[in-house]
Amino acid sequence: MSRLQTNIGRIRLKNPIICGSGEHTMNEAGIRAALASGAGAVVAKSTNESAAAKSQLDKTDYRVMDDAHRVLPWDFNVPREATLFCRSGLVQQDFEPWVKQLLSLDKLAEASDSYVIPSLILSGLDQCTAYAKEIEKMGFRILEVNIGAPHGDEAAKGAIVLERDAGRIETIVSQLRDAVKMPLWIKLTGQSEDPAALAAAAQKSGADAVVLMGRFMGFMPDLETEEPLLNTSAAIGGGWALPLTARCIALARKRLGKDFPLLATNGARSGLDVARFLLSGAAATEITSLVMMRGYGALTEAIDELDAYLAGRDKTVSELLGASADRLQSYAQQPDRAGFWHQFAPPTSPSAGVAPA
């Protein structure tokens, strides 16, 4: 058995690196390239019934920024840690032809021990449920439903629904669960006071796994033009988000139990980051911005990096799962280091300081 193998409830993946949903999984060529990268699964670009969500795709725009918020040329060779700031919309193709195409790609995926996962973004709950039933009837093996897309508050009313209320999440997931028996992964927002509570609501209502956590919305002034970058607020994610997502995963593991499958998204930029998410309790990681910024080969690189890390420690993915999260302590449990803080005396210039021992 490969050390990379992972289980998401009833689903076994050949490795925990999933190509996340985005513009790079919006057509056949993109999905084929993602499968060829060796990813354990590929989540297709999301769809729903809203005409406004489809036309929002034509207003899509992106900027890549470095650590100092400087805009970088988008040449697919930007540093892995770069931040992607963007607006996005949904698949413009109609539902029927889109999922028909995805089904043939899922057959292709099956031949390489992978999956193509259709993704719905909530607009109307009844239509979302009808689509979920159709997806199950067609023979797909997994369904992901995103009810926490960051653009929800900016999109036309009802086009992309962003749920932050545990009660609403129970209503939505229960209705979907009653409608389909297939593995149902629910993707949730990070823009909530307590994402673990939202995950608990999804678990209670019958989700097979939850994906944590959607990106945030940001605003970035341009120092040259003094205009807002992209003219609007936009979704933002970067390597900086990893500790935020990792904590969210670790808290969800504590609250939902070690056996409930958690998937990470938001912040992974390498195979070592996938290891960090495994240690936090995520059985797999959905990687998106890295592929948008550096191409599909970034997935292969991440798989190789994770494999080398595991080989170096003679461990498997399952042995890593949750290992750090289960050792997470409270502030109160920390040893007394009385006096340590007295040593902090920031210098008047960066070079003059002496770090505390």
Ligand SMILES: Cc1cc2nc3c(=O)[nH]c(=O)nc-3n(C[C@H](O)[C@H](O)[C@H](O)COP(=O)(O)O)c2cc1C
């Ligand atoms: C340009 C772009 C488009 C995206 N489109 C979708 C989408 O259609 N459906 C969805 O569930 N997530 C979508 N996402 C969110 C990503 O799948 C992923 O959850 C998020 O970017 C955080 O992961 P990352 O740090 O690897 O980018 C999109 C992200 C980006 C950057």
